[in-house]
Amino acid sequence: MSSRQEILDAVRRNRPDARPLPDLPTGAALPHDAVERFAAMVREVGGEAVITGDVSTAIHNRYPEARRVISMMDGAPFTAGSLDGIDLVIIRGELGVVENGAIWVAESAMGHRALPFVTMHLVLVLRATDLVADMHGAYAALGLERRTPGFGVFISGPSKTADIERALVIGAQGPRSLMVVITPP
């Protein structure tokens, strides 16, 4: 008998009596100061947040030194050569979560799944209208059970580690900084 069948049989034999599947909360209402709270949470998790309609100026002011810059804002696929040695990647975020500063980025917005991770610095551009209060609201809004992207990720702050004596180090193997540009409606 295959291991698959063996495992499934053993699980069926040993499983407890049926327990109900609980209903999920729909998520809290968006607070009136959602944008400010979200920006504060982005900073708390080690990122930077600016609220401005002038995206390119904000990015240029923050990263004047960046030489190899890849912008995915127009939704074209990534074809620009090596994934190593990228200074800055700019991607549109789909949804921001006020409670934890996380931003959902789907594969279609990345151009290449590795881009948000290989770059030295990452900029996520998010509309102020694309905010939800918490993770329940995020999954309700994304509807991933209906249209599952091949890959998607919640990004909350830059890459970080505290593996040496619990000392927080920003920029482990991934991006050393994350700037979130929130564009007002």
Added chain:
Amino acid sequence: MTTHPEAAEAFAQDAERTAWHDQALWFVRAKRDQVTRAIPEWEALRTLASGIKAHTLSRLDEYLEQFERNALANGVVVHWAADADEHNRIVLGILRDRGATRLVKSKSMLTEECHLNPYLEAHGITVVDSDLGERIVQLGREAPSHIVMPAIHKRKAEVGALFAEHFGTSPDEDDPGRLADAARGPLRSALFGADAALTGVNFGVAETGGIVVCTNEGNADLGVHLAPIHIACMGIEKLVPRVADLGVFLRLLARSATGQPITAYSSHVVTPRAPGQLHFVIVDNGRSEHLGRPEFREALACIRCGACLNTCPVYRRSGGHSYGSTIPGPIGAILSPGVDLAKHASLPFASTLCGSCGDVCPVKIDIPQQLYRWRQMVGRAGLLPAKKRLTMTLLGGVFGSRAWYEWCGRMARVALRVVPGWLARRTAWGRERELPVAPKESFREWYQRSGRG
């Protein structure tokens, strides 16, 4: 086999390290308290998570089949492993099929449990653990001592010495920032040069056939999006029914683990990256058997956050390695006896039964109750040390007879006054304790004398 008390004693020889370890973990526990209080519905979330896990375990075979069906439809190759050996053979087989010799791994306690690294290395595969903490213990040829902070037992100077040897940093460099920076280059090189990437799985979603991997460093993503092969190894208990269930668990996981509101990256992998391959290895290795133990099965709800380790007064002062099992701390002390009772007979006793682990558990596993039950099992299996067995028999007699109990109480009050402390300190119980001051009379005597009886 070294028992927990023996190994803990060795760890505690270094008083300065023990104090630091204790404080460092308590700090994480305090951060956890802070962020959980920010959520008014925290307790309701725990109840919800516990309910979702209980339901999933009660229908686990159906959810496993649904997960597999959806994963296959997504173009994933699904493998089933009955035990650690089969898991290791499957992983090696996938690598050999593609001629892959350089593997990068992100954190996976399951592969630790299966001892995958030495197996692969013995078969000519170069394995690099890409999580910084995992890399530190790998270079030190040690096992992780904590499920979230693998190198928490190491001081920065020791890490510095290790990096001097492997990354050419200055031998007296001990700044965590500069050390992490020194590891960044070699780790990124390994990630960019890998033939295959292996990850663990935090959650498998039956509804979509996808998996979720949570990291702070981004190392799991760097591995799997750069290498042509992604192998994800998952214990059968990691499933949740619906993708929306993740909303509950992602709110609980990082807050409980490190005091962060969420990990930096919560990656949802559903299909292979064109032109790559995605393999899921679904592993039993004793889990289905554990599901058949009604008194202990709820431990399978564990989401490996490590909160019970951070709060445990015994773990904090004895270190993860003293448990002699892949999963240390309170959760390890109730999972490991199910794997090998004789080998891990001392673990259920590595506890004060203070109950703190149960209080912080995000999925409400009643760890203290299970520790207590495992102690019964150890006793029934005749695995108690002779000294403890004798003591327990004697005490059982004392507590079983009122006259005997009262007489012993009187004797003890006398003994406390006349027996010197150094004698008491020669016993296992008295070694770390100051003897209490003997009361003049027992509570019962006082109660009757004061006319309340």
